[in-house]
Amino acid sequence: MADKPLRSTKSYGKLDRDGFIHRSWIKATGLPDHVFDGRPIIGIANTWSELVTCQIGLRDLAEFVKRGVWEAGGVPIEFPAMSLPETQMRPTAMLFRNLLAMEVEESIRANPIDGVVLLGGCDKTTPGLLMGAASVDIPAIFLSSGSMLNGKFQGRDIGSGTDVWRFSEAVRAGEMSLADFMSAEAGMSRSAGVCNTMGTASTMASLTEALGISLPNNAALPAVDSRRKVLAHLTGNRIVQLVKDDVKPSDIMTREAFENAILLHAAIGGSTNAVVHLLALAGRLGVPLSLRDFDEIARDAPLLVDLMPSGRYLMEDFCYAGGVPAVMAELGPLFRRGALTVAGVTQGEIAAGAKVWNRDVIGTLEAPVGPSSGVWVLSGNLCPQGAILKPSAATPALLTHRGRAVVFEDIEDYHARIDDPDLEVDETSILVLKGCGPKGYPGMPEVGNMALPPKILKAGVTDMVRISDARMSGTAYGTVILHVAPEAAAGGPLALVRNGDEIALDGPNRTLDLLVDDAELARRRAEWQASRKPPAYDRGWYRLYIDTVLQADRGVDLDFLVGKSSAEVTRESH
Ligand code: FES
Numbered sequence: 001m002a003d004k005p006l007r008s009t010k011s012y013g014k015l016d017r018d019g020f021i022h023r024s025w026i027k028a029t030g031l032p033d034h035v036f037d038g039r040p041i042i043g044i045a046n047t048w049s050e051l052v053t054c055q056i057g058l059r060d061l062a063e064f065v066k067r068g069v070w071e072a073g074g075v076p077i078e079f080p081a082m083s084l085p086e087t088q089m090r091p092t093a094m095l096f097r098n099l100l101a102m103e104v105e106e107s108i109r110a111n112p113i114d115g116v117v118l119l120g121g122c123d124k125t126t127p128g129l130l131m132g133a134a135s136v137d138i139p140a141i142f143l144s145s146g147s148m149l150n151g152k153f154q155g156r157d158i159g160s161g162t163d164v165w166r167f168s169e170a171v172r173a174g175e176m177s178l179a180d181f182m183s184a185e186a187g188m189s190r191s192a193g194v195c196n197t198m199g200t201a202s203t204m205a206s207l208t209e210a211l212g213i214s215l216p217n218n219a220a221l222p223a224v225d226s227r228r229k230v231l232a233h234l235t236g237n238r239i240v241q242l243v244k245d246d247v248k249p250s251d252i253m254t255r256e257a258f259e260n261a262i263l264l265h266a267a268i269g270g271s272t273n274a275v276v277h278l279l280a281l282a283g284r285l286g287v288p289l290s291l292r293d294f295d296e297i298a299r300d301a302p303l304l305v306d307l308m309p310s311g312r313y314l315m316e317d318f319c320y321a322g323g324v325p326a327v328m329a330e331l332g333p334l335f336r337r338g339a340l341t342v343a344g345v346t347q348g349e350i351a352a353g354a355k356v357w358n359r360d361v362i363g364t365l366e367a368p369v370g371p372s373s374g375v376w377v378l379s380g381n382l383c384p385q386g387a388i389l390k391p392s393a394a395t396p397a398l399l400t401h402r403g404r405a406v407v408f409e410d411i412e413d414y415h416a417r418i419d420d421p422d423l424e425v426d427e428t429s430i431l432v433l434k435g436c437g438p439k440g441y442p443g444m445p446e447v448g449n450m451a452l453p454p455k456i457l458k459a460g461v462t463d464m465v466r467i468s469d470a471r472m473s474g475t476a477y478g479t480v481i482l483h484v485a486p487e488a489a490a491g492g493p494l495a496l497v498r499n500g501d502e503i504a505l506d507g508p509n510r511t512l513d514l515l516v517d518d519a520e521l522a523r524r525r526a527e528w529q530a531s532r533k534p535p536a537y538d539r540g541w542y543r544l545y546i547d548t549v550l551q552a553d554r555g556v557d558l559d560f561l562v563g564k565s566s567a568e569v570t571r572e573s574h
Contacts, residue, residue, distance in 0.1 A: 004246055007138065007567060008041040011112035018572050022112060031075065040074040040243040042236070043113035045104055045133075047125045049083035054194040054201060055121035055145035057223045061232040065117050065143065068236020074115075074243070076236065079107060084124040086200075094471065095443025097124040097131075097277075098549075098558050099541055101284075104132025105561075109569055114138065115243040117235055121145030121194045121223075123474070126204035127277035130213065131557070134249045134284040138567045139242035141342045142214040143235045144205040146223030147315035148193035153184045159308035160188060160195030161475025165449065173457040193223030196314045198307040200474035203270035204277060209324040210264035212252045212341030216350050220323030222316055238342055247342070255287050256336040259297050260347060263334055266298035266374030267327050269310030269392045271474025272482055275375060276444075280555030283562045291386045291553045295377040295510065302368030303392050304330055306361055309477045310392040311369055313361050321361035325354035330364055378481065380513040381521075382467070382493050382503065385485035385553045387512055393477035395463040399507035401479075403430040403465060407499050410435035411447055418453055425453050427461040430503050434494055437469035437487025438549040438556045439535070442542060444469070444487075449476035465505055467512070469494055469552070481505070481512060483552035490551065496524040 006013075011022040013036070023036055044065055048058040062078050069076035082100045084093040108116055118129040121144050133140040151158035167184055170176035194201035205219035215235055221228045258278060265274050275294055282289035304327055307313050313321075328335055329351040337348025356362045363369040370392055378387045391399060406429045408414035414433055417423055425431075431450055438444045448470035456464065466480045469487035486492030493514060497503070502515040514521075535546050548558040 006038065006040060006114045006243070008112040008114050009038060012036045012041070013038065018574060021574060026077070035075045040114040040240055041112055042069045042074045042076050042239050042243070043108060043111065043116040044076055044078040044119060045081045045107065045116055045129060046078055046119045047081045047083045047100070047129065048119065051088055052083045052085040052122050053189070053192060054085070055083070055119070055125065056192045058119045058121065058145050061143065061145065061228065062119060064229045064232035065119070065236040068233040069240055072237045072240035074240035077113070079111070081107065081129065084122060084128065086123045091441055092443040092445035093124045094445065094556070095545060097128045098545070098561060100125065100128030101131035101135070102561065104129055105135045105565060108133060108136045108138065109565060109567065115239045116140045117239050118142045119145070121201055121205070123200040123204065123273065126201070126208065127281060130281055131284050134253065134281060135561070135564045136567050137248045137250050137564055139239065139247055140213070140249050141235055141239045141242060142208045142218065143232055144194070144208065144214065144218050146193050146221050146225065146228045147202055148189060148196040149191040149222055149224065150196055150314045150316045151188040151190065153187040157314060158184065158188055159197040159314050159475065161199050161473050162197045162308040162477065163188065165476055169451065169457060169462070172451065172454050191224050195475060196316065197309055197475045198268055198270060198305065198315070200271040200273040202315050203265065203268065203274050203474055206264060206268055206270065206324050207261045207274060207278070210261040210328070211257045212339055212347065213249065215343050216325045217323050220315055220319035222319060238344070241344065242342060250285055252340055252342055253281070253285055253287065254339065255289070256339045258282055258287055258289050260336050260339055262294055262297045262374070263301045263331055264324065264327060266301035266372070267304040267331055269303050269305060269307060269373055272375055272388055272390050273471055273474050275388055275483065276471070276552055276556045279553070280557040283555055283557055284564065286563060291377050294375050294388070298374030299372060301331065301334055301372060301374060302365065303370035303373035304363045304368055306363070306369045309475050310373070317358070317361050321358035322354060322356045325350050326356045326362055329354040330356065330362060332365060376507055376510055378510050378512040380511045382497070382512045382514040383484045384493065385551055387481050387484040389479070389481050389507060391507065394479040398463060398465050398479040400505065401465050402502060402504045403428045405430050405432045405497050405499060405501045405503055407432045407497055408434065411441070414450060418451065421455060423453055425456065427456055427459065427464060429464065431464060431466045432494070432497050433466070433468035433470065434488035437489055438551065439546050440469065440487055440489030442537065442546050442549070444471050444552070444556055446471050446473040446476070448472040448482045449478050449480050467503070485551040485553045487551060491528070493521065495528050496521055498524070
């Protein structure tokens with residue numbers, strides 16, 4: 001029994017008509033009288049669906065969570081939450097991250113739940129679940145679905161996403177046959193689980209460990225490894241204890257925890273998408289966190305993990321090499337070791353029990369896999385509220401670059417012209433894509449790593465500077481400047497760029513400038529304003545989203561969802 005009265009007793013503890021109604025209907029699931037004696041009621045929010053093979057194992061894992069909850073003296077009750085299949089949803093799963101967060105928040109708030117286990121995996125499910133739970137702030141713990149086994153093709157390992165981009169460029173350059181391209185499909189995704197590269201899903205799963213909101217080894221254990229079932233059982237044990245101890249997400253995900261997440265993000269060569277997700281999550285919790293923090297906190301953190309897309313290996317290899325706890329141990333003095341975790345121990349205690357088993361996969365501070373990593377946060381007249389660049393995925397020679405813009409006004413314009421042999425472009429050009437931000441697309445899709453023109457690829461050039469208000473897949477690579485804020489559709493200077501304009505990137509000094517004088521920009525702005533059209537969507541979720549979504553530097557949350565709602569709902573339903 002908890003020292004503090006449980007939320008659920010307000011429903012299940014009442015010996016009156018309302019208590020009758022609450023208990024009687026839930027007893028239809030097969031619950032006996034004696035479980036309503038004040039035990040914690042544990043919700044299990046499950047984003048399982050057949051649309052998301054990345055988390056197809058969550059249905060089974062939920063059963064192991066339930067075992068753990070029963071064993072620890074709680075009562076598990078599973079409920080569904082929106083699944084967000086990254087590879088299936090149009091126009092982009094990111095459009096619905098905040099909808100999942102809203103659904104989870106209200107599902108927890110409205111129901112007699114004392115604690116919640118969050119089951120997710122595919123990219124947007126992790127931040128969506130965490131954001132929703134953070135806004136209610138009852139005890140919560142995260143369990144990921146785990147990653148796929150290594151992909152296999154023609155005798156070698158291939159990585160989710162990363163090799164899709166590579167193969168597709170090779171086909172466009174005439175270096176790979178279409179038959180080979182098609183035959184790689186089945187070998188790439190050959191088991192349940194999230195993408196096997198350090199893409200967004202594995203990045204976010206890793207960050208749940210750094211934030212302290214999941215048990216150790218949540219990220220790297222493969223989806224089909226039996227030890228993930230054990231982890232699910234232990235997760236069920238721990239949530240009951242967290243309720244008894246009244247340990248809430250806000251007690252765990254503190255500023256210190258976010259600093260650890262940013263450090264780990266750099267060390268693992270994590271997805272750029274984590275930036276908007278961490279900013280949005282911090283906003284829910286009221287933790288002060290800015291875009292600039294990503295550059296400053298991780299400035300001394302080198303790349304320690306040699307995983308695609310920044311390196312060579314895959315998540316299965318990462319697991320056998322020691323996973324996230326081993327990286328935290330290697331981060332040594334940089335890591336905030338006193339931070340608390342849902343495991344009931346500090347990050348320092350977890351790191352003390354970890355060891356690296358394969359030095360090819362996880363390096364040391366003295367002999368890292370690469371130089372300082374993380375994301376660079378750029379500023380300048382092209383991105384007054386910031387833009388980001390992942391240096392570990394970029395071509396070093398392009399990190400300082402001046403070139404002429406080749407502008408695509410929207411994604412349709414890009415698709416219509418990129419393969420045109422008459423496109424005026426050379427390898428020094430800078431590709432600029434507009435209309436792909438939160439309001440513009442809408443939903444800020446992963447199109448920022450736009451494929452290069454075929455004539456450039458055929459000349460043997462594999463990278464160019466690309467700039468957009470979009471995101472890119474966590475599995476992608478290249479000298480790609482993303483998340484330009486404000487976006488073009490919100491009137492950011494990106495909207496004013498024209499073909500032939502000179503743009504200067506100075507990565508080491510973190511600047512990105514459009515070399516066009518102010519008078520000309522003012523003239524273009526007046527023209528842009530006069531030609532503005534109303535948004536193409538005028539109803540439903542799209543409308544609410546476009547009207548209220550914040551820019552990338554604020555995490556792309558909806559303005560009215562920032563902060564907490566609380567666990568308190570005073571009115572009864574009858
Ligand atoms: Fe679901 Fe990559 S598509 S994790």
